[in-house]
Amino acid sequence: MNKIHVKTNINGDQVEFLADPRETLLDCLRDHVGLTGSKEGCGTGDCGACSCIFDGDLVSSCLVLGVEAEGKSIETIEGMAGREELHPLQKKFIEMAALQCGFCTPGILVAAKALLEKNNNPTETEVRYWLAGNLCRCTGYDKIIKAVMETAKEIRETA
Amino acid sequence: MQYHTPSSFSEAVNISNSADGLVKYLAGGTDVLVQLKIGTKSPDHLIDIKKIPGVKEIALREDGGWTIGAAVSGVQLTNHSKLSREWPGLVEGMELVGSAQIQSRATLVGNLCNGSPAADSVPGMITAGATVSVVSSSGTAEIRVEDIPVGPGLTNLGTGEIITAVNLPKRNKHEGDAYLRFIPRTEMDIAVVGCAVNLSLENGVIRSAKVVLGAVGPKVEVATPAAECLLGEKLDEDILSIFSDKCSELAKPISDKRGSEEFRKEVIGVIAKRAAKKAYDRALGNK
Amino acid sequence: MAKDDITKSFKFIGTRPNRPDGFEKVTGRAKYGADISAVGMLHGAVLRSPYAHARIKSINFEKAAKLDGVKAIITRDDFPKDREGEPLKLLENTIAGEIAYYDGHAIAAVAATSVFTAKEALKEIEVEYEVLPHVIDVDDAMKPNAPIVRENAGDFSVPEGSSPNVASYIEFGRGDIAIGFDKADIVKSGLFKTEAAHQGYIEPHACMAQLDHNGQGEMWVCTQGHWYIRQMCSEVLGLEASKLCVTPSEIGGGFGGKTTIFIEPLALALSKKSGGRPVKIVMSRSEVLRATGPTASASMDVKIGMTKDGYLTAGCVEFRMQGGAFGGSPVSEALQCAFASYNMEAVHHIGFDVLANRPRAAAYRAPGSPMAAFAVESLIDEMCTDLNLDPIDVRLKNAVAEGSKSSYGPKFKKIGLIETLEATKEHPNYSIELGVNQGRGVAAGYWMNHGGETSVSVSLAEDGSVNVSVGTPDIGGSRASIALMTAETYGIPYDSVRVNILETGALGFNEPTHGSRATLASGKAVYEAANQTIAEMCRRVAKKWQIDPEAVYWENGYAKPAGPNAGDFSPISIKQIASEMDKTGGPIAGHHEASIRGVGHSFGVHIADVEVDPETGRVTVLRYLVAQDAGRAVHPSYVEGQFQGGAVQGIGWALNEEYVYGEDGCLQNAAFLDYRIPVASDLPNIDTIIVEVPNPDHPFGVRGVGETGIAPPLPALANAVAAATKIRLRSLPMSPTKVLKALKTGNDGC
């Protein structure tokens, strides 16, 4: 299988890798770029653990091919925190115990960030439906939803 | 597997016609990549159409209708306020396909080409009277959406034929559409049954109606006899009940892991009735 | 155990600090099972049976072996032939021998230089099968002339004349059932059924293993218990346990499903066969659903007697549980839980562990308890409705308390069921008015909890901070609770404690994080080990002050003179002691190793409000309340998290989760798309009440909270649906299909 040279931007860094065209963006992030924060829970777009921002859109990176990343810009969980400080969602998730095993957490954070950038005043129902594509088996979602709502409130207050 | 990124549809057709083995087109990839992952379909050639100019555009035509590029995502449709206002049923059908993550990628054309009788966006396209533009080496054709699916996973399209866009007719006043489906959860499921209804009214009386049922047969089915029950009516409870029974009667579902034949026959009537009500309210101009 | 510790107020315990591993887990830095790679690593893939039951006539992997990049192919021939008993069952479930016993049963495995090559190689392996008759349903398996899953599978307990698919039998009880039922004003009975449910952790099983020809090896694996992995792999492969070092990765959920082996021996065997190269195997979601977990499916007969004022007089149950092709359903635990919440003079329990052509059942959160609760709590609810009695009052009348003889025999020590029932009764959720098609359901649940083998160490760093080393993987915040208990014991800041989870080489044997034991058992052991170091610090300070060690006591991070008679000395801080440690006798460390006793039973009571769509049968959960006795909530947020997570797993089991098999005995819904675990939009907030009736046998009153919460949702939702529709569903899941059918026909689903 001939590999394809891919040049892309990940979390602000120019990155190049060789991708087997069958490899997903998730495979490439994890195996070629060494960014293992995005997780594979299903590989079929059902769990959201691999959520990334792909050219501004929230995607399941298991449903994007690595070769599609050519010339694009990608944000992963590894790029979420600032140099000095965590993103408000990351802080709130820790403070409010919105994670247990932590495996779904990167995907949920990426998805929640995408929501709040689009709408910083979502209703609880909107948050629940937006995150319906991110499965969590530990928390029963309660604390996750509350942490997202609370972060949104904080973002509104500081805006 | 070879990955191609043609810059025009004619180039895509050429690649497809000269390729050996299984050829698949890639737009949103939400079906193709799943098939690749679980190994049900392993294409030898994957033709990514997203680099073709115009495929991600939603355009208002001079005749007042819409042309939606083959790679327009669900999110683009939902965010398009004028289109959503005119064709809420069609847009909500697309919006029900998968999660927020899927919405960034999934397309109307992909949903249609997957050939699933449970495809959420297809009933709404059919009730809207939508057509698709198909290019092949012999030129371009316009085909009604309802003529594309032929059975589970099967379409009328040959290897060298590619859908370039979906075309919607001009929307008139006092028209409304709706799509509803039933799933066991609130999200992330494949429709157990689905129904789209498009109505046009004159003084509150239904003058034309189109009804399409999903997931109750080998392909999405146009339910003309059900639509006919609605003509000349104002959609009171009695008519809704007759309509509901008619839809149940027309449904020819199977029993599978997602629902029994009995359940589907029953619930298609319920969902159809609810969809008709919603479409009627919209046609009246009620929110 | 100093009981006054329990009643005194705490400085750290009961607070909600940030978890120590939070930063790694919100930044994507934490390493889970699939996140590690090594130089020269190969990728493993597993060939699985496409049949529910088939004789493997031949396996030909010549073509596969010739593919470029394929480094090793293994079949059962590569494993020892002399295993017996449990190790043989583990081996059989890991890789099939002569017979494939279920759809998804491993047949062969390949290690190759890439995942794609490994998968291509699987396609080139030719297996000739002879398909055998199969059986899936537990009641079908017990019918005469049912296909026999495995010959001579019954153990010593099975009565003569039983079906050959009965693997074991259990019976116990007390009192005279006939007299008990005579005393009752009403006696009701019913058949109840539950489907198999999967633990559904989001992280698929993954491991990387390396094994040399000399039997020395290493493994990195996502597991609840790495000593179990070491023990089981050693037994299956015939290795010397101490030569295999197992390091646990972070774990992406387990719920009991990651307490045993599946791919781990395959990875080790592949590594050995490829000359000792590291081999990583990561399961796909479909493999997880087809070949790991799930819990048993159950068919249960229950009969209960009640007086007209709501006293239970007698109860008997017969539970038949299918635990896959090798037995191991949690039927004895189910029986123990069945009537455990109630004082009853006469009880009788019968249980059958039944074989079927399904994957071997693994533990799943309070194994057996949810099924038992569904059957018993549903029937009690029916009787409350018949007699027009308040369901909480009836439970209060019968509730067990300190000194009650449990339904399975032993007396309870201090427990908190009554307090929990009272708390739910007073909660506003219990009095909110309901609308049309809405109903409220109440149910109780129980889990006995577990102590288990535990080994920890605590060491003082040179700056007075403390390192705690435990062997129980942190699956839901246990680093935080252990750090809190450590900080409390020393009286030092929470942030000055680091909790490490060590590999098998670094501590004595530890049972997994299972049985709700991590905070209870590791916490108790850490308390003991920390106190050893405190005693040592007091001894060193006594020497310095030249007084008797008994004249020095420890308070809030300081060694202090015990009283005016001890002498007039300024207290010395842990920091100072630590900084002088190299000059006062060397390192200060403590260890504690024990089979932890003092387990505290935990009871929970849930209230569910639902609305049922009469036209589609869909059940919507409107409100949900969990109340449970935690003993002591060390970190209340993570206690609530356990309550909420357990409740939602139970809600999933009650409403939509099930294993769907085709006529061919193959699993039809091996994906999250159709194995429907709850999504965020399916649920309301899950309200919680933490009841604290301290466990008198734990230094901080901890009981263990992880498991109980999954039991009550099954009956609470069934009771709520019955209240909303006046129709009793006796079969789970209450999927729309089943509910609508019940509404149309009155059919209870069984």
Next chain:
Amino acid sequence: MMAVNVYLWASLKKFTNDKDILTIEATTIGELISVLRRDFPGLKPFLDSGISFAINGELSNPNSNESIPDEAEIYIMQKLKGG
């Protein structure tokens, strides 16, 4: 030596002359298990299958060195599996 009451599952009665409560003289759990093995050989597979004890209501793994308190009430059960 002191006698203690040992309670067994009823389904084990077929190995213990139809008794589910046995009075055994033993001062440690180890002695107790030895006596059971000696007097009721049919119990061997049960005792080998993984058992746990409740001694005066306290559940634990078997510890053969553990002393049995006076007049203790002992239940032998299957070893608990936990999730």
